[in-house]
Amino acid sequence: MRVVHDPDGDRRALATDVEIADTFVTKTLGLMGKSSIPDEYALVFTFGEPDFLHRLFDTIPRxxxxxxxxxxxxxxxxxxxxxxxxxETLSPWVGLGAARADTIVELPAGAAEGVEVGDTVVIEDGPSGDDRATAGAESGETEA
Structure with a gap:
């Protein structure tokens, strides 16, 4: 799984080691207590379908x-x-942020450089681009 920034067809992997926080416990704990995280790591929070009132008024929860x-x-x-x-880049211990969203991606500071509001960022299944190139070379395939 990987997180890919795709602003205008110029795709760039932001993370290739991706963990999904989709339960109450994993969302609550997040990255608390970690003294560092690897450069290629991302923690992705998924929130699923909004509750009844948000759907009724066609809004997204904060x-x-x-x-x-x-x-x-x-x-x-x-x-x-x-x-x-x-x-947003959040500081240790004191950072706080919020927005109306259905997904949140946490990355090491600096990893999202160049990502701007309005850009496309997708969470993809499968190996990273480097892994695909390696797999193709091992099977005798070549890129054109």
């Missing part, structure tokens, strides 16, 4: 991120249907 007990700075992307609606 999703919050706090940095309490998070010991390293993070780049955070808030996405709505793969479109970046907010990007």
């Amino acid at each position: 999703q919050y991120i706090h940095m309490l007990f998070v010991r390293t700075p993070l780049d955070v992307l808030w996405l709505r249907e793969d479109e970046v609606v907010k990007t």
